Amino acid sequence: MKKKEKDYSRREFIHRGARITLGLTVAGTGVLALARSGPGKETVWQIDPFKCTQCGRCADECVMSPSAVKCIHAYDLCGYCDLCSGYFLPGAKLETGAENQLCPTSAIRRQFIEEPYFEYVIDEELCIGCGKCVKGCAAFGNGSLHLQIRHDRCLNCNQCAIATVCPSDAISRVPADTPYLIKGDFISMEEG
Amino acid sequence: MVTGVLVLAGIVSLGWWLATDPVAGLTTSEPGADNRGENAVPLADIDIGAYTETLGSLESRLEGTWPRFRGENFDNISRSEIPLIESFPAGGPKVMWSLEMGEGYAGAAIYRGAVYVLDYDEGMRADVLRCVSLTDGTEIWRRGYRISLKRNHGMSRTVPAVTEDYVLTIGPRAHVMCVRRETGEFLWGLDVEKEYETEIPMWYTGQCPLIDEGMAIIATGGKALVVALDLETGGVVWETPNEKDWKMSHSSLMPFEFGGVKMYVYSAFGGACGIAAGGDHAGEVLWETTAWNHQVVAPSPVCLPDGKIFLTAGYGAGSMVLQLSKRGDRFDVEVLQEYEPREGLACEQQTPLVFQGHLLGIMPKDAGPLRNELVCVHPDDFTKVVWSSGQTRRFGLGPYMIADNKLFIVDDDATLTIARPGTRRYVELDSYRVLEGQDSWGPLAIADGYLVMRDSKTMVCLDLAAERQ
Numbered sequence: 001m002k003k004k005e006k007d008y009s010r011r012e013f014i015h016r017g018a019r020i021t022l023g024l025t026v027a028g029t030g031v032l033a034l035a036r037s038g039p040g041k042e043t044v045w046q047i048d049p050f051k052c053t054q055c056g057r058c059a060d061e062c063v064m065s066p067s068a069v070k071c072i073h074a075y076d077l078c079g080y081c082d083l084c085s086g087y088f089l090p091g092a093k094l095e096t097g098a099e100n101q102l103c104p105t106s107a108i109r110r111q112f113i114e115e116p117y118f119e120y121v122i123d124e125e126l127c128i129g130c131g132k133c134v135k136g137c138a139a140f141g142n143g144s145l146h147l148q149i150r151h152d153r154c155l156n157c158n159q160c161a162i163a164t165v166c167p168s169d170a171i172s173r174v175p176a177d178t179p180y181l182i183k184g185d186f187i188s189m190e191e192g
Numbered sequence: 193m194v195t196g197v198l199v200l201a202g203i204v205s206l207g208w209w210l211a212t213d214p215v216a217g218l219t220t221s222e223p224g225a226d227n228r229g230e231n232a233v234p235l236a237d238i239d240i241g242a243y244t245e246t247l248g249s250l251e252s253r254l255e256g257t258w259p260r261f262r263g264e265n266f267d268n269i270s271r272s273e274i275p276l277i278e279s280f281p282a283g284g285p286k287v288m289w290s291l292e293m294g295e296g297y298a299g300a301a302i303y304r305g306a307v308y309v310l311d312y313d314e315g316m317r318a319d320v321l322r323c324v325s326l327t328d329g330t331e332i333w334r335r336g337y338r339i340s341l342k343r344n345h346g347m348s349r350t351v352p353a354v355t356e357d358y359v360l361t362i363g364p365r366a367h368v369m370c371v372r373r374e375t376g377e378f379l380w381g382l383d384v385e386k387e388y389e390t391e392i393p394m395w396y397t398g399q400c401p402l403i404d405e406g407m408a409i410i411a412t413g414g415k416a417l418v419v420a421l422d423l424e425t426g427g428v429v430w431e432t433p434n435e436k437d438w439k440m441s442h443s444s445l446m447p448f449e450f451g452g453v454k455m456y457v458y459s460a461f462g463g464a465c466g467i468a469a470g471g472d473h474a475g476e477v478l479w480e481t482t483a484w485n486h487q488v489v490a491p492s493p494v495c496l497p498d499g500k501i502f503l504t505a506g507y508g509a510g511s512m513v514l515q516l517s518k519r520g521d522r523f524d525v526e527v528l529q530e531y532e533p534r535e536g537l538a539c540e541q542q543t544p545l546v547f548q549g550h551l552l553g554i555m556p557k558d559a560g561p562l563r564n565e566l567v568c569v570h571p572d573d574f575t576k577v578v579w580s581s582g583q584t585r586r587f588g589l590g591p592y593m594i595a596d597n598k599l600f601i602v603d604d605d606a607t608l609t610i611a612r613p614g615t616r617r618y619v620e621l622d623s624y625r626v627l628e629g630q631d632s633w634g635p636l637a638i639a640d641g642y643l644v645m646r647d648s649k650t651m652v653c654l655d656l657a658a659e660r661q
Contacts, residue, residue, distance in 0.1 A: 079344075079345050081344075081345070081394065081395070082394050083394050083487060083488065083507070085507060090507060090508030090509075091486065091487065091507075091508065091509070093223075094487075095223035095224070095228075096221055096222065096223055096224065096225040096226050097221060097222055097223045098220070098221035098222075101221060106219075106221045109225075110225070110226045111226055111227065112226045112227045112228045112229070115342075116342065116344050116394070117342070117344075118226060118228075138557070139508075139556075139557045139558045140506060140507050140508075140540070140556075140557065140558075
């Protein structure tokens with residue numbers, strides 16, 4: 001019996017296989033890239049302020065130095081108090097001297113507005129994300145100070161170095177089109 | 193050659209080191225950077241008692257009273273024998289009436305079917321003493337004065353003192369007003385801030401006025417520490433000199449009799465003291481200590497029969513136990529215990545209860561694992577927690593009281609909880625969210641089975657009498 005002749009040569013077979021494999025790879029990569037860049041699909045790391053326990057690790061564990069975690073002030077929740085437990089050390093004189101301030105880098109600026117109100121503004125260049133002010137504010141104030149990952153500084157690592165050590169599991173990925181969890185604007189993801 | 197290069201490099205390095213200021217880029221944080229005191233407004237003249245309105249009349253057969261802050265015996269325990277419910281009916285307790293209030297925490301006093309509360313009328317911009325029917329909420333009369341206040345964690349936060357003939361109030365900026373109880377007729381007023389150069393505490397006055405033996409007793413701070421005024425005329429009966437320049441706190445004066453001597457115990461900014469309440473030495477300082485000195489003191493002193501005085505405060509202050517003793521005519525005071533909030537009973541805003549010698553109170557947020565839990569501590573050692581409400585039962589800054597051998601506790605969100613007071617364990621009976629608001633911190637008042645409570649903007653009266661359900 002006569003053996004059926006091949007339609008293409010061995011060389012042509014290898015070429016054709018390589019082209020198909022390459023094509024599939026490119027197409028697959030493209031599809032994956034499109035899928036990841038689609039609207040609302042991209043994610044970034046963020047802190048749920050209702051789960052955060054202000055342990056201080058955000059200042060130390062972030063790959064950025066200083067940390068990409070900064071204190072955020074939700075002004076609509078603030079009482080604008082003279083005695084701000086997020087600004088002053090417990091029992092300190094209510095004066096702006098460094099010895100009275102809770103913040104180790106003087107990153108909170110306090111300004112008298114009118115009797116009896118004082119405004120507190122965060123200087124993000126100085127803030128190291130230690131959360132001491134947040135702890136003080138949460139203990140006796142309205143909780144208007146809270147920590148957030150600032151995305152103009154965050155590298156959005158595949159695995160966030162802070163998230164791996166966060167004792168309250170407060171850091172997770174959120175949609176990139178809603179990258180901040182500002183108090184007053186949302187309820188805890190756990191509750192929601 | 194090498195030596196020369198090294199020497200030259202050393203000279204250059206030294207010059208650079210001397211010329212460079214390593215802290216040139218730093219700024220110092222110094223006092224005064226906040227411009228405190230700019231735009232200070234001079235005190236306005238307040239025409240105390242000028243505003244009045246008669247809106248109805250009251251005929252009531254009710255006899256029950258809750259005549260002041262912490263009730264008849266200053267212990268927040270009702271002696272009424274009317275049985276109260278121990279669980280809520282489906283749909284919650286019966287609400288007798290609801291009254292819109294200015295934002296704040298002012299609590300009510302109750303006297304024979306009438307409720308008295310010093311509200312802040314935000315529309316009229318006035319401190320207004322409102323007399324309201326206990327059973328239906330009808331307003332009987334109003335008496336007050338116009339004063340422009342800014343929101344500072346609410347405005348109102350005091351409870352009137354009421355007797356058969358008088359109602360005595362103190363407003364957010366320490367304006368004292370005395371009126372006839374039944375009619376609201378204005379008798380006299382006192383601008384404490386002006387007369388005594390008093391520094392009003394942060395977040396306004398929290399001290400509740402005291403009526404005792406026909407006198408209004410007010411801890412003014414400023415030019416006098418405590419003053420006694422004739423209740424009918426407002427004339428000064430005695431003044432306690434304020435030699436140490438102690439300031440007015442949010443704490444209220446607590447009458448206390450020890451060693452056969454009656455005194456008023458005060459936890460001020462600056463220290464704690466006992467002021468003679470009567471006799472030839474009325475108004476004199478019997479004892480004082482500066483060991484207790486904190487910026488914010490809201491709870492009142494808890495005075496125990498054996499001469500122990502429990503002092504507590506928030507913002508990290510913790511607590512202190514004083515031991516009072518008497519030798520001849522002289523009183524001595526020593527510090528028995530002093531500890532941080534996480535080490536024992538401490539309270540930020542409300543004053544603890546005494547139940548069978550034990551102290552009951554809600555722990556502050558900085559109390560570690562016990563934060564916001566209701567705890568009961570041992571009479572001999574207030575750091576020894578006998579029981580707590582547990583990690584799954586935390587409360588807030590709201591009030592708590594005992595009536596008909598039941599604990600009534602209000603959470604921040606106006607959830608009313610009924611529990612069984614005891615010295616062995618926490619036993620919760622029921623709870624129900626009464627109001628939709630927040631910051632339900634105003635002290636409770638109960639009389640004739642009617643409980644008056646509030647959130648920051650609404651006051652309600654609940655019928656808790658078991659026989660009326």
